Structure formats: C-alpha cells, structure tokens
Amino acid sequence: xxxxxxxxxxxxxxxxxxxxxxxxxxxxxxxxxxxxxxxxxxxxxxxxxxxxxxxxxxxxxxxxxxxxxxxxxxxxxxxxxxxxxxxxxxxxxxxxxxxxxxxxxxxxxxxxxxxxxxxxxxxxxxxxxxxxxxxxxxxxxxxxxxxxxxxxxxxxxxxxxxxxxxxxxxxxxxxxxxxxxxxxxxxxxxxxxxxxxxxxxxxxxxxxxxxxxxxxxxxxxxxxxxxxxxxxxxxxxxxxxxxxxxxxxxxxxxxxxxxxxxxx
Amino acid sequence: xxxxxxxxxxxxxxxxxxxxxxxxxxxxxxxxxxxxxxxxxxxxxxxxxxxxxxxxxxxxxxxxxxxxxxxxxxxxxxxxxxxxxxxxxxxxxxxxxxxxxxxxxxxxxxxxxxxxxxxxxxxxxxxxxxxxxxxxxxxxxxxxxxxxxxxxxxxxxxxxxxxxxxxxxxxxxxxxxxxxxxxxxxxxxxxxxxxxxxxxxxxxxxxxxxxxxxxxxxxxxxxxxxxxxxxxxxxxxxxxxxxxxxx
Numbered sequence: 001x002x003x004x005x006x007x008x009x010x011x012x013x014x015x016x017x018x019x020x021x022x023x024x025x026x027x028x029x030x031x032x033x034x035x036x037x038x039x040x041x042x043x044x045x046x047x048x049x050x051x052x053x054x055x056x057x058x059x060x061x062x063x064x065x066x067x068x069x070x071x072x073x074x075x076x077x078x079x080x081x082x083x084x085x086x087x088x089x090x091x092x093x094x095x096x097x098x099x100x101x102x103x104x105x106x107x108x109x110x111x112x113x114x115x116x117x118x119x120x121x122x123x124x125x126x127x128x129x130x131x132x133x134x135x136x137x138x139x140x141x142x143x144x145x146x147x148x149x150x151x152x153x154x155x156x157x158x159x160x161x162x163x164x165x166x167x168x169x170x171x172x173x174x175x176x177x178x179x180x181x182x183x184x185x186x187x188x189x190x191x192x193x194x195x196x197x198x199x200x201x202x203x204x205x206x207x208x209x210x211x212x213x214x215x216x217x218x219x220x221x222x223x224x225x226x227x228x229x230x231x232x233x234x235x236x237x238x239x240x241x242x243x244x245x246x247x248x249x250x251x252x253x254x255x256x257x258x259x260x261x262x263x264x
Numbered sequence: 265x266x267x268x269x270x271x272x273x274x275x276x277x278x279x280x281x282x283x284x285x286x287x288x289x290x291x292x293x294x295x296x297x298x299x300x301x302x303x304x305x306x307x308x309x310x311x312x313x314x315x316x317x318x319x320x321x322x323x324x325x326x327x328x329x330x331x332x333x334x335x336x337x338x339x340x341x342x343x344x345x346x347x348x349x350x351x352x353x354x355x356x357x358x359x360x361x362x363x364x365x366x367x368x369x370x371x372x373x374x375x376x377x378x379x380x381x382x383x384x385x386x387x388x389x390x391x392x393x394x395x396x397x398x399x400x401x402x403x404x405x406x407x408x409x410x411x412x413x414x415x416x417x418x419x420x421x422x423x424x425x426x427x428x429x430x431x432x433x434x435x436x437x438x439x440x441x442x443x444x445x446x447x448x449x450x451x452x453x454x455x456x457x458x459x460x461x462x463x464x465x466x467x468x469x470x471x472x473x474x475x476x477x478x479x480x481x482x483x484x485x486x487x488x489x490x491x492x493x494x495x496x497x498x499x500x501x502x503x504x505x506x507x508x509x510x511x
Contacts, residue, residue: 051354053511073356087351091278103270104355132281148351 003062004029004156004188005050010059012045019045021212022059027205029155032182032189034203036196036236039245042212043192044084047158050190051081064155077105080149081158086141090134094125094144097133098151105152112151119147123177139170146177150187157181159191163198171195175202196233206232210240267357271365272372274348275336279373286380293328293381297321297388300446313448321382321390322400322473323445329378329407330465334436336370337415337502341422350511363506367416367499371408378404393478400475406491407468413498420505443469464494 005027012020020042027033037043048054050061052068052075061068064078088097095116102112120126123143133141142162149157159178163171179202182189193199199206200220207217216223216239220232227235279286301317308316343349352362386392392400418431442456443465452460460466471487474480 048511053354076354076356081354083350085350087347089274089278089348091281092274096274096277100270100274101351101355103266104352104357106266106356 001028001030003027004031004064005190006060006062007046007050008060010046010049010061011057012042012049012054013057018212020049020056023209023212023214025207025214025217027156027188027190029188030182030186031205032179032203033191034199034206035190035192035209036199036206037192037209038240041210041240043209044160046209047081047160047190047192051079051158052076077152078154079156079158080152080154082142082145082149082160082162084160084164086145088133088141088145088148091132093130093132094120094136095129097144098148101148101151107152115151115153119150122180123147139166139173142166142170142174143177146174146181150181150185153185154187156188156190159189161192161194163193163195171198178202196231196236200232208236208239215239267361268365268368271352271362272369275366275369276372279376286377289328289332289377290380290384292331293324294384296324296327297381297385301388317385317388317390318477319448319473320446321385321392322476323443323469324385325378325381325404325476326407326443326445326465326469326472327440328381329374329404330411330436330440332377333370333374333408333411334415334431336373337367337412337417338419338422338428338431339370340366340416340419340506341425344419344509344511353509353511359507359509360503363416363503367409367412367502370412370415371405374408374412375401375404378408392476396475396478396480399480399484400472402488403468403471403475403491406488406495407465407472410464410468410491410495410498413495413502417498417502417505420502420509439463439465442466444473445469464491467491467494 003026007025010023035043049056052072055069063075066075068075098116120129163174181187208215223235227238229235301320305316442460442463467487467490474484
C-alpha cells in the first residue's frame, strides 16, 4: 500500500491562535478516510492546507507526491473537492457546470464529453443535464458536485460534510455512490462529517481531531476498543468531551444565514 | 486563454438568462431620463443651455455602465464565499486569468446595459451623431473596465455585504454626481472642482458626450489617455488584491 497523503508536523497559526497543532497522519491509496472533530477543531483548516487554499505555518504535506505549497497546480490536478457550501452556478445548467470545470482543468474536448456523460449517468443526472441547477433539490446538487469533482480523474476526493442538511434517503444514496466510486475508480476518499453513524458505516480509517491536535487514529474497531465504548459516537464523545463549543459567528456564518433567507 | 473565455462566457450567459435583472436595472436610468430629462428640460432651455435631453443622455449611459460594472465587481464577495469562485480558486489556473476573465465578463455586461440605454434614449428623443459612435463605444469600454476592476478590488478586501451601502453612498454616488453626468461643470466651488478633476468618470462622461454629440475636441485625447491610465492602474490593483484573497 502506498501513501497518497502524508502530513508531518502540520501547524497553522492565525495571529497567535493555533488552529492546527503539529498534526501527523497518513492516508493510504484506496482508503475511505474520515476526519472527525467538533466544530472549530481544525478540520476545515487542515483541508484548506491540503488543498492549496492556505499555506501552513509549519510542517510538510505530500499529496500524490506533490507539495501543495510549491507544486500548486500539480496538487490541484490530483484532487477533487466538494465544499461544505454549494459551489455550483445556479444560473447554469448541470452540463454547463461540468463543462466549465472540464475547461478549467484542461480536460481535452472529446474526453471531456465522454467523461461528463459517464459521470452524469453514474449520478443519475443525465436526464436533467440541460436543466438549470437552481431547479435542483439539495441532494441533486450534491450529486452534481461529486460528479464535477471527479471529472478530471483525481486521485483523491475531498468531501467536507457532504450529507449536511440532506434527508436519510438522500444521505444513503450519496454514500452508496461514494463507496461505489472508491471501488470502481480506486479513488481515495477523505471526508468530514458530524454524523458518526455514517463514518462508522463507510470509513475504513478514522482520525479524530480536537483543539488542533489529532487525538487518535485507526479503524472503527480499534477506536471502540481503545475507548472501551460500544459505538463510534460514544468513543467520539469520550475523546472530545461533552462541552458544547462556543464559536463566535464569523462573517461567513452571517452570510450563510442571509443566503438561506434569500435563496430558499 | 480558455480560462478567460469560459469565465467570460459564464457571465454573459448568466446575463442573458436573468431577464428580470436586465429589465429591473433599466428602471433607474429610464426614470432619470424621463423625470430629469423632461422635468429640467424647459428650465435648462430657458437658461440658454440648449436641449437638456441631449446633454443628459450620455451622462445616464455613463451612470448605467458605472453601476452595472461596480455591481458585477462587488458580486465577487458573494461568489467567493459561496459559489463558483471557490471552485475556480482550487482549479489549476492562475488567479490573474480568473480575475481577467471575471473583469472581462463584468465589463461586457455593463457595456451591453449601456447600449440598451442608448437605444431606449433614442426612442425617447435623443439624437446622437452616428459618425463617432465607435468612439463612444471606446469610452464605454474604458468606463466599464475601470469600475469592474474597482469593484473587484473592493470586493477582494471586503468580508461581507455589510459595507455595500457604505460604498454605494460614499463612493459610487459621489463618483456619479461629481462627474458632470447631470449638469455642466462650470462655476463650481473650488473644493468640489478639485474632486471633479480627480474623478475618473468626469473624463468618461466628457468623452462619451463629445463623441455622441459629435462635439469632438482635442481634449478627447486627454480624456482617453487619463482613462486608460486609470484602467491600467485599477486593473493592477484589482489583480494584486484578488491574488491575495483567502477563502
């Protein structure tokens, strides 16, 4: 087994506040890796550093052999990402959103067409390819984002809370696609979620992060045994405590609220 | 190149699809043309200024381009937190190309809005000289690029939409009112005269008016040069600030 992501001593400080503190972990090729933690634990900051959006204060990252701080474009070609907030263009059709992505990643025209068809069929959106995305349900949008993230044949797919706000049926559906992908395309999946049941069911490796530090890493079984609990949820609570995290609402949270108001 | 093209295409497609936005944003210039044009027309005529609608229309076209361009630039805030911009920022393309593509798209939309207002004004009674129409177009293009770049620069520095009103009232409106779009600029108090001189839109309005009314004069070359320099400076600032955006 090969390491597709290697993280050594990764640290990120914002004006004296340490968001990520000397974090170490490896992800093997073909893994479904769950990155869990309470709000504000450092998950998103870590993902941002892995995906070239943020430069670390210290430490080293290798993704598919590339250094995200130096080989930005090579790193970017190596992964696909589904953000927590939808990043589709509502005023474009599903096909146009895909096409746009293909052009940005310079996927050659013929291959692009073929791959878009294949992926839209896989996510069962082919019939709706010419509909504007604003007419899509939350689950359809997520599926489209997953399809889009895969268009350029990435080695790793990042999913930041991919099932947030979806009903159980849709959530199951999404996970079955992801599992399928992992098997068919041999793609490594790196995801975050707050639904412990989902992580328990789907992930073969789990890391729990809190206050910027990795508390534990292993399989579900290993984590449960280690904490002497019955489920991942209990293990998680035992490791991270019962306290509810107080987070100051950022500008982004405020905009998220407003967006719900305007767009729904 | 392909990046710039697809970003441009996206914005133009969005523009043509949102019919309500096109019509909605034409309301204000139309209101200005009708209310001010016909309202102040007789007084202006009596004061010996000639036909006010002829004077006013180039100013209103400049206003339309200014507002649309600023707005498409500032929209970047929205886009960057939720949308599409995030998707483009993790793509293997340079930020400079993304910024140029967006600016080109925003400017194109602003120019189209300006042209629609020109057509409407002709229906109301504006009589442009068609000979220098290409030159008027050049000035519209310069105004459009100038303010799309300014909007993008501001948006790169702003965290949310709260500052939007501030920018409208303390930047965009003064730029519009102190540009000679609505009234002739002679006999202004000194301090205001100074503000008018450093306002780049002043040169845009003058250029646009001179070309549309065919009162072409030597100052036109000066207008063009000043605008072009302003565009280049703002594009550089915009590109720099855009490259520093963190999401």
